[in-house]
Amino acid sequence: MAKKQRQCLIGLDIGGTKLMTVVVDEKFKVLGRFRMKTRGKGKARKGGSLFDRVVECVDGAMKETKIGPKELLGIGVGSPGPLDPKTGVIIDTPNIGWKNFPLADKLSSRFKAPVAVDNDVNLGTYGEFHFGAARGGRHVLGVFPGTGIGGGILIDGRIHHGASGAAGEIGHVVFDPEGPLCGCGQRGCLEAYAGRLPIAGQLAGLVIRGQARHLAEEAGSDLRDIRSSQIAAAIAGGDKMVEQIVRREAARIGLAAVNVVNVLSPDTVVLGGGMVEAMPRLYVEEVSRAIKENALPFLAKFVTVVATKLGDDAVAMGAAKLVAERLAENQKNGKNTRNAKKK
Amino acid sequence: MAKKQRQCLIGLDIGGTKLMTVVVDEKFKVLGRFRMKTRGKGKARKGGSLFDRVVECVDGAMKETKIGPKELLGIGVGSPGPLDPKTGVIIDTPNIGWKNFPLADKLSSRFKAPVAVDNDVNLGTYGEFHFGAARGGRHVLGVFPGTGIGGGILIDGRIHHGASGAAGEIGHVVFDPEGPLCGCGQRGCLEAYAGRLPIAGQLAGLVIRGQARHLAEEAGSDLRDIRSSQIAAAIAGGDKMVEQIVRREAARIGLAAVNVVNVLSPDTVVLGGGMVEAMPRLYVEEVSRAIKENALPFLAKFVTVVATKLGDDAVAMGAAKLVAERLAENQKNGKNTRNAKKK
Numbered sequence: 001m002a003k004k005q006r007q008c009l010i011g012l013d014i015g016g017t018k019l020m021t022v023v024v025d026e027k028f029k030v031l032g033r034f035r036m037k038t039r040g041k042g043k044a045r046k047g048g049s050l051f052d053r054v055v056e057c058v059d060g061a062m063k064e065t066k067i068g069p070k071e072l073l074g075i076g077v078g079s080p081g082p083l084d085p086k087t088g089v090i091i092d093t094p095n096i097g098w099k100n101f102p103l104a105d106k107l108s109s110r111f112k113a114p115v116a117v118d119n120d121v122n123l124g125t126y127g128e129f130h131f132g133a134a135r136g137g138r139h140v141l142g143v144f145p146g147t148g149i150g151g152g153i154l155i156d157g158r159i160h161h162g163a164s165g166a167a168g169e170i171g172h173v174v175f176d177p178e179g180p181l182c183g184c185g186q187r188g189c190l191e192a193y194a195g196r197l198p199i200a201g202q203l204a205g206l207v208i209r210g211q212a213r214h215l216a217e218e219a220g221s222d223l224r225d226i227r228s229s230q231i232a233a234a235i236a237g238g239d240k241m242v243e244q245i246v247r248r249e250a251a252r253i254g255l256a257a258v259n260v261v262n263v264l265s266p267d268t269v270v271l272g273g274g275m276v277e278a279m280p281r282l283y284v285e286e287v288s289r290a291i292k293e294n295a296l297p298f299l300a301k302f303v304t305v306v307a308t309k310l311g312d313d314a315v316a317m318g319a320a321k322l323v324a325e326r327l328a329e330n331q332k333n334g335k336n337t338r339n340a341k342k343k
Numbered sequence: 344m345a346k347k348q349r350q351c352l353i354g355l356d357i358g359g360t361k362l363m364t365v366v367v368d369e370k371f372k373v374l375g376r377f378r379m380k381t382r383g384k385g386k387a388r389k390g391g392s393l394f395d396r397v398v399e400c401v402d403g404a405m406k407e408t409k410i411g412p413k414e415l416l417g418i419g420v421g422s423p424g425p426l427d428p429k430t431g432v433i434i435d436t437p438n439i440g441w442k443n444f445p446l447a448d449k450l451s452s453r454f455k456a457p458v459a460v461d462n463d464v465n466l467g468t469y470g471e472f473h474f475g476a477a478r479g480g481r482h483v484l485g486v487f488p489g490t491g492i493g494g495g496i497l498i499d500g501r502i503h504h505g506a507s508g509a510a511g512e513i514g515h516v517v518f519d520p521e522g523p524l525c526g527c528g529q530r531g532c533l534e535a536y537a538g539r540l541p542i543a544g545q546l547a548g549l550v551i552r553g554q555a556r557h558l559a560e561e562a563g564s565d566l567r568d569i570r571s572s573q574i575a576a577a578i579a580g581g582d583k584m585v586e587q588i589v590r591r592e593a594a595r596i597g598l599a600a601v602n603v604v605n606v607l608s609p610d611t612v613v614l615g616g617g618m619v620e621a622m623p624r625l626y627v628e629e630v631s632r633a634i635k636e637n638a639l640p641f642l643a644k645f646v647t648v649v650a651t652k653l654g655d656d657a658v659a660m661g662a663a664k665l666v667a668e669r670l671a672e673n674q675k676n677g678k679n680t681r682n683a684k685k686k
Contacts, residue, residue: 163610174598
């Protein structure tokens with residue numbers, strides 16, 4: 001019996017530490033996953049560029065799920081920004097080293113398939129909206145605390161890009177213009193308090209002062225080793241001061257969300273990223289409390305706060321959905337679907 | 344020679360201190376204005392409700408411009424909120440005393456004309472977008488500091504209402520949850536620092552300490568007498584400490600705008616309201632500076648900060664535009680245009 005040709009989409013999440021793909025069918029059923037470290041180790045990886053690794057990862061996903069070039073309908077990509085979501089050019093990502101890099105064009109030529117690119121956190125929010133914890137929402141704020149604190153905004157179920165293409169930077173809401181230095185060069189941004197590194201900095205202090213027994217066993221005082229899962233384990237083990245510090249910074253994320261609630265009036269706040277995946281309840285509690293206590297009551301009562309359901313898949317699933325929509329739009333407009341990246 | 348029948352729209356701005364109407368033709372040319380105090384004085388006014396005065400004001404506008412009932416296409420109304428922009432019900436306005444008041448319905452029955460209602464600052468922003476300082480923008484933040492600090496958001500040129508219908512409350516962006524008490528019952532909101540009353544409170548202190556000679560002459564130390572125009576006159580007269588205080592609070596409005604810029608990425612920030620009308624240059628300078636210094640550079644560079652061009656007409660002009668659009672929509676959908684309030 002002849003096998004019916006499958007039609008697949010690939011969603012790719014380009015992170016600072018890992019590349020992650022999902023392969024889905026046209027109904028967004030996950031057929032397989034493939035992941036790699038963003039930066040290679042050992043001799044074999046030395047010469048290769050990040051783009052080579054991205055290609056390798058997509059190839060790997062196709063092999064993993066045994067799909068051929070003709071079965072690949074399109075590739076959606078979530079990348080750190082700023083980037084131009086219309087052209088798929090990555091404008092500047094100090095983290096991963098691209099500058100004015102035409103990612104959509106290059107990936108599209110390489111795989112002879114349409115490619116749509118958007119900001120990773122926008123797509124994480126979009127993924128949760130279509131397939132995860134934010135289903136049923138309409139105006140959605142996504143906050144993804146991890147190394148940085150990314151944000152995504154959906155208005156009427158569509159990603160809001162704003163004038164710059166880079167809207168949603170909740171990590172750079174300023175609490176105190178004289179506050180601690182942020183990675184962005186400004187001072188007192190949310191990320192400079194509530195990102196994983198400044199939290200780890202506070203926690204390392206506890207370890208050194210002997211105030212965090214479990215964390216000392218789990219991680220020690222090197223900020224590189226104090227990861228989300230170590231922090232969660234220490235709190236679960238009973239390190240009260242670790243919990244206090246994390247709750248305080250989760251509440252600060254809540255305060256930033258309060259300001260977005262008062263201005264945008266979303267119905268859903270979805271939290272994701274490494275810290276939330278490790279401690280979903282803690283984050284939902286603190287953000288909910290901040291909104292309840294500090295947002296205007298008339299606006300607060302419309303908001304539900306939820307934690308990611310898709311976890312690690314959120315960005316890649318949102319990316320797959322994005323390229324599917326781009327394909328549908330292009331078909332409607334009678335455009336060549338091999339060129340989905342142009343809107 | 345028979346006169347061609349005119350077709351007019353009325354825009355009405357319901358403020359805490361005054362009611363203000365514009366009458367425009369179909370091309371939004373202003374044919375006339377009519378205004379009244381919101382609260383009547385003397386015996387004749389005693390028994391009348393606010394709704395009676397609103398009716399009186401619309402009547403006055405029609406007489407002023409000699410338009411008859413058949414020439415009146417519709418009435419647009421800007422009111423303090425929260426309100427339901429779909430039904431035109433005013434949900435709760437402590438300032439003017441309406442609670443679940445079906446303003447659109449009542450006004451529509453009274454004048455046998457379609458009525459559209461929205462938040463006053465939304466419509467001020469909308470007026471500036473269509474006819475004033477924010478023309479050419481697409482994603483617009485309006486900030487109107489006066490007694491309160493109102494905000495309005497336009498996304499893709501449309502008023503953003505959010506899940507509650509009441510988005511845009513930039514006056515209640517929280518700077519410090521332990522800060523001064525705000526009229527809304529929360530603490531540390533922008534309005535609790537940078538509204539006209541807390542500014543007047545600081546300035547009255549200067550007057551009492553003899554540190555504001557011109558303001559002492561202009562206004563004295565009673566907060567009721569320290570109005571925007573008195574403050575502007577004192578600064579123009581050379582009261583340096585008055586200027587310092589106002590600049591500091593204008594900069595705080597700038598910081599609140601920074602957070603909206605980082606999240607929404609607007610192309611235009613339009614400032615209006617009493618304080619800005621009295622001191623447009625000071626406010627534009629401080630808000631521009633805050634955005635330039637504190638917003639993410641990639642988002643900040645897309646933003647232009649402007650001061651109101653329509654001044655007192657902004658809300659009423661936005662209201663006239665709103666009802667015109669509602670009429671066009673209803674006509675497109677083949678609905679009875681006598682019932683524009685339902686979307």
